[in-house]
Amino acid sequence: MADLAIDDFYAVIPAGGIGSRLWPLSRADAPKFLHDLTGSGQTLLRDTWDRLSPLSGEGRIAVVTGRAHRAAVERELPGVPDHNVFLESEPRDSSAAIGLAAAILVRREPDVIIGSFAADHVIRQTRQFEFAVRQAVAVAREGYICTIGIQPAEASVGFGYIKKADELIVDGAPEAYTVERFVEKPDLETAKQYFADRDYLWNAGMFITRADVLLAELAVNEPELHAGLLELAEAWDDRDRRGPAVDRIWPGLKKIAIDYSVAEPAAEKGRLAVIPGHFDWDDVGDFASLSKLNSGGGRNELAILGEDARVLSDASSGIVVSQTKRVISLIGVRDIVVVDTPDALLVTTTENAQRVKGVVDALKLTGRGDVL
Amino acid sequence: MADLAIDDFYAVIPAGGIGSRLWPLSRADAPKFLHDLTGSGQTLLRDTWDRLSPLSGEGRIAVVTGRAHRAAVERELPGVPDHNVFLESEPRDSSAAIGLAAAILVRREPDVIIGSFAADHVIRQTRQFEFAVRQAVAVAREGYICTIGIQPAEASVGFGYIKKADELIVDGAPEAYTVERFVEKPDLETAKQYFADRDYLWNAGMFITRADVLLAELAVNEPELHAGLLELAEAWDDRDRRGPAVDRIWPGLKKIAIDYSVAEPAAEKGRLAVIPGHFDWDDVGDFASLSKLNSGGGRNELAILGEDARVLSDASSGIVVSQTKRVISLIGVRDIVVVDTPDALLVTTTENAQRVKGVVDALKLTGRGDVL
Numbered sequence: 154m155a156d157l158a159i160d161d162f163y164a165v166i167p168a169g170g171i172g173s174r175l176w177p178l179s180r181a182d183a184p185k186f187l188h189d190l191t192g193s194g195q196t197l198l199r200d201t202w203d204r205l206s207p208l209s210g211e212g213r214i215a216v217v218t219g220r221a222h223r224a225a226v227e228r229e230l231p232g233v234p235d236h237n238v239f240l241e242s243e244p245r246d247s248s249a250a251i252g253l254a255a256a257i258l259v260r261r262e263p264d265v266i267i268g269s270f271a272a273d274h275v276i277r278q279t280r281q282f283e284f285a286v287r288q289a290v291a292v293a294r295e296g297y298i299c300t301i302g303i304q305p306a307e308a309s310v311g312f313g314y315i316k317k318a319d320e321l322i323v324d325g326a327p328e329a330y331t332v333e334r335f336v337e338k339p340d341l342e343t344a345k346q347y348f349a350d351r352d353y354l355w356n357a358g359m360f361i362t363r364a365d366v367l368l369a370e371l372a373v374n375e376p377e378l379h380a381g382l383l384e385l386a387e388a389w390d391d392r393d394r395r396g397p398a399v400d401r402i403w404p405g406l407k408k409i410a411i412d413y414s415v416a417e418p419a420a421e422k423g424r425l426a427v428i429p430g431h432f433d434w435d436d437v438g439d440f441a442s443l444s445k446l447n448s449g450g451g452r453n454e455l456a457i458l459g460e461d462a463r464v465l466s467d468a469s470s471g472i473v474v475s476q477t478k479r480v481i482s483l484i485g486v487r488d489i490v491v492v493d494t495p496d497a498l499l500v501t502t503t504e505n506a507q508r509v510k511g512v513v514d515a516l517k518l519t520g521r522g523d524v525l
Numbered sequence: 526m527a528d529l530a531i532d533d534f535y536a537v538i539p540a541g542g543i544g545s546r547l548w549p550l551s552r553a554d555a556p557k558f559l560h561d562l563t564g565s566g567q568t569l570l571r572d573t574w575d576r577l578s579p580l581s582g583e584g585r586i587a588v589v590t591g592r593a594h595r596a597a598v599e600r601e602l603p604g605v606p607d608h609n610v611f612l613e614s615e616p617r618d619s620s621a622a623i624g625l626a627a628a629i630l631v632r633r634e635p636d637v638i639i640g641s642f643a644a645d646h647v648i649r650q651t652r653q654f655e656f657a658v659r660q661a662v663a664v665a666r667e668g669y670i671c672t673i674g675i676q677p678a679e680a681s682v683g684f685g686y687i688k689k690a691d692e693l694i695v696d697g698a699p700e701a702y703t704v705e706r707f708v709e710k711p712d713l714e715t716a717k718q719y720f721a722d723r724d725y726l727w728n729a730g731m732f733i734t735r736a737d738v739l740l741a742e743l744a745v746n747e748p749e750l751h752a753g754l755l756e757l758a759e760a761w762d763d764r765d766r767r768g769p770a771v772d773r774i775w776p777g778l779k780k781i782a783i784d785y786s787v788a789e790p791a792a793e794k795g796r797l798a799v800i801p802g803h804f805d806w807d808d809v810g811d812f813a814s815l816s817k818l819n820s821g822g823g824r825n826e827l828a829i830l831g832e833d834a835r836v837l838s839d840a841s842s843g844i845v846v847s848q849t850k851r852v853i854s855l856i857g858v859r860d861i862v863v864v865d866t867p868d869a870l871l872v873t874t875t876e877n878a879q880r881v882k883g884v885v886d887a888l889k890l891t892g893r894g895d896v897l
Contacts, residue, residue, distance in 0.1 A: 177854075465887060467880065480869040480896045482549075482884045485877035489858075491870075497852040498865055500872055505857035508839065512854045515837060524852045 158210040159290055163258050163265050163364075166201055167250040168218040168226060168272035169241070173513045174439040174506065177497035178474050181525055186272035187225055190437055191446060192458070197273045197437075199229050204279055205270060206232075208286050215239060215258065216272070217250040236390070242403045248378060248414040249406045251360070252371055256386035259364035266293045268361040269411075271436070275446060278432035285430045289361035291325035297426040298362040298370065298419045300332070302354025303434045308344040311438055311507075313337055313356040313412075317427050332425040335417050354427060357434050360411060370415045370424075378407045378414070439506035440490040444472035455483070459493075471503055497524040530582040534662055535630050535637050535736075538573055539622040540590040540598060540644035541613070545885045546811040546878065549869035550846050553897055558644035559597055562809050563818060564830070569645045569809075571601050576651055577642060578604075580658050587611060587630065588644070589622040608762075614771050618780040620750060620787065623732070624743055628758035631736035638665045640733040641783075643808070647818060650804035657802045661733035663697035669798040670734040670742065670791045672704070674726025675806045680716040683810055683879075685709055685728040685784075689799050704797040707789050726799060729806050732783065742787045742796075750779045750786070811878035812862040816844035827855070831865075843875055869896040 172178075172185030179185040186198040193200055198216075205214055215237040218226050223240055227233065239253055251269045258265050268286060276282050289299040302315040318333035335356065339347060347353035360367075372379040381402045388398035419425040437443055447456035455466050459475030466473075469483035474492040481493060490506060492499040501509065516525055544550075544557030551557040558570040565572055570588075577586055587609040590598050595612055599605065611625055623641045630637050640658060648654050661671040674687040690705035707728065711719060719725035732739075744751040753774045760770035791797040809815055819828035820842075827838050831847030837854045838845075843861035845853055853865055862878060864871040873881065888897055 177852075463893070465884060465891075465893075467883065467887075479867075480549075480888070480893055482869065482871045482873075482888075484871075484873035484880050484884060486861075486872055486874060489872065491872055493870055495851075497854065498863075498870070499854045499856075500858055500861065500863050501854075501856035502858060508856050511839065512837060512856060515839075516852070516854075519837075521835070521837075521852055 156207070158206075158213070159208055159266075159287065161262070161264055161266050161294075162209050162213065162290055163262075163267045164205040164209040164214045165251060165254040165258075165267050165269045166198070166205070166214065166216045166272045167247060167254075167269060168198055168216055168222065169244050169247075169250060170271075170273065172273060172437075173510045175437070175443065176509055176513050177494045177499055177524060178476070178492050182221065184222065184273075185437070187222070187229070190443055190458070191275055196229050197275065198226065200276075201270060201272050201274070202230050202232075204276060204282060205268075208268075208283060212237075215254050217241065217254055218272075219244065239389075240399070242399050244408075245403060245406045246408040247358075247411040248371065248375065248409045249382070249403070251411050252368070252378065252382045252414075253385060255364040255367045256382040257389050259368060260386055260390075263365065265364050266290055266361065267364050267367070268359070270359055271357075273437065274357065275435045275437055276432055281432035282430065285328075285428045285432070286361065288326035288328060288428045289359075289426075292321065292323050292329045292426045292428065293361045293363055293366075295323055296363065296366055297321070297424055298360060298366060298415065299329070299426040299428060300416065301357060301359040301361070301430045302427045303357050303430045303432070304351075305348050305353065305355055306433065308341065308348035309355065310338055310341055310344045311442070312436070314339065314347050314353045315356050315427055317352050317354060317429070321426050326428065328428055330427050330429075331423055332420045332427050334420060335412060354429055355434070356412070357430070357436070358412075360416065367415060370419055374418050375407060375409065375414045378409070381406050439509060440472055440474075440492070440501070441503035441506035443474075444490065444503050447472065528579070530578075530585070531580055531638075531659065531662055533634070533636055533638050533666075534581050534585065535634075535639045536577040536581040536586045537623060537626040537630075537639050537641045538570070538577070538586065538588045538644045539619060539626075539641060540570055540588055540594065541616050541619075541622060542643075542645065544645060544809075545882045547809070547815065548864075548881055548885045549866045549871055549896060550848070550864050554593065556594065556645075557809070559594070559601070562815055562830070563647055568601050569647065570598065572648075573642060573644050573646070574602050574604075576648060576654060577640075580640075580655060584609075587626050589613065589626055590644075591616065611761075612771070614775045616780075617775060617778045619730075619783040620743065620747065620781045620785075621754070621775070621778045623783050624740070624750065624754045624786075625757060627736040627739045628754040629761050631740060632758055632762075635737065637736050638662055638733065639736050639739070640731070642731050643729075645809065646729065647807045647809055648804055653804035654802065657700075657800045657804070658733065660698035660700060660800045661731075661798075664693065664695050664701045664798045664800065665733045665735055665738075667695055668735065668738055669693070669796055670732060670738060670787065671701070671798040671800060672788065673729060673731040673733070673802045674799045675729050675802045675804070676723075677720050677725065677727055678805065680713065680720035681727070682710055682713055682716045683814070684808070686711065686719050686725045687728050687799055689724050689726060689801070693798050698800065700800055702799050702801075703795055704792045704799045706792060707784060726801055727806070728784070729802070729808070730784075732788065739787060742791055746790050747779060747781065747786045750781070753778050811881060812844055812846075812864070812873070813875035813878035815846075816862065816875050819844065
């Protein structure tokens, strides 16, 4: 394993999702990736950047984000070159976002290998992460689409799973396997079986592949989407044509997750590989996850997030997120979730954390979108 | 029962307590009696005034309150004559407050009967209340100190009890009894026995008595306090002497509840009477009580207090008090108490409602008195 950046590798960070289950912390204008959710002192986006730059080099990280987030992204990532910020006019899901990056980058470097990593996940044990990516790049050079599946830390029902199949013999990738199939989020019984069976890995949405291989797969499975992306890429490096092309083509692109447009079809053909990742990973999908991430694992602890937090807790556990300077007093509330922002307050329990998205939908329906 | 005001009767409203168990709704500068806690559209103090004025007439209601609350009291009670607002320089408990009123009023009318009623209790069935007071005045005319004990609605551990003894034969008071003894807040088992035994009534802190009888009892049991009050009353109607007298005498007066200085000693001598009150009464002592009071009795209801409340509840019960315009979203929290004010937020459960006072103490100790 060299410590140098990988010559033919380009990192791609799709920074799109709002993180509705983290409302009212995450908002349309303050999405999850622009928050410090770990107490690291910087945003998840910046953490992601810092994790990837040793692998690709700073000049070889592309960010795909909404036009509305351009200023924030450039503020967080002063090292990102202007030509590596790919702006969407609206969210069109991961196939369009990653496919656009692939289509643009392949024109610059026909043999480029791209690795796509969400902007808002948390990873610890960075050296193990790097090791996994370097293996995945070696596998991708052989023409496979390679994902990194996380060795489960528990029987989680919150993630999809990847079932690995046979060992794949590739130089520089001692842990490579082919993928048998993808599995949607399971129920608890099934999750327990998956956890006992070491062949099931968490799908962390990381894909490493030659850009041309990804595009070829997309061309077969989603030809219209593929054609739109090529047309966009062709116009991209001409500043005068880029904006109008996005306005014209982007809103018509099919919204589909890359798992369905690329990864699953590739798995069926035996062209999807996986590297097991031996590091702590979390997509911080809801406040239960955020609570666990910030409480040092103690079940009776109260995690507190917020620089100016003034929390007084008596026999309480769970998580408080404070974005105001108000005194917050908790008495005898267990597994509580309190999110205190200037215009909205959420009170729930970690058990109900997944239901937060329903509130966001209800707020939209009842005309209170001002707090979304 | 006449519907006219009672000629020789003066109502006294001690408006002193902050209501610490209702923090952060109740504050030093916004005590419980200045809040609308029932959705009546006016403050508890005003409700009290409205309840008493048919009995005494508007010009014959005295309010004993802190200097800090003078403006608020006068705003709430535009009908109160200036000479009936008795200002304390600091809280000295109920013996000093009610004793001061007695000492001032007896100088104006030697035979006056005073009735003291807390500024921050909730009473429904006003006609039943009036009937009880009119009976109590009749008993007081005979030289008894008379209280009104509430016929318990449940086996409450939150109130003290009065055990009634023998029937007392007084014209105009068909339900009068002498009092055997006072009982402090009981445990649940004892409360259940009290509830089964119809001789135990809730102590609602209402005392109706000739002013001179009360002062005579005080003279025996608390002679220094009595002397201080007479000295204050003597200076009271001279505007130049009043303020300096309060500054000099008031802070040295003994802090003692009138239950101990007057009522219990009178009971021992057989001079304390009680009229059972057949009306709904609540001292709104904590958020559990406030929740019950505002939820129409339903155990799975969510009571919402606050004119501008924007509450979104999903499978939640308890009470929300909203003093801000923030959207408040509750998901799956049962028996919850959420009190949302501009500078402080409380989250607890109705079960823990009595522990709120502990938070107030903790805030004082930790130098966060700015939110008290």
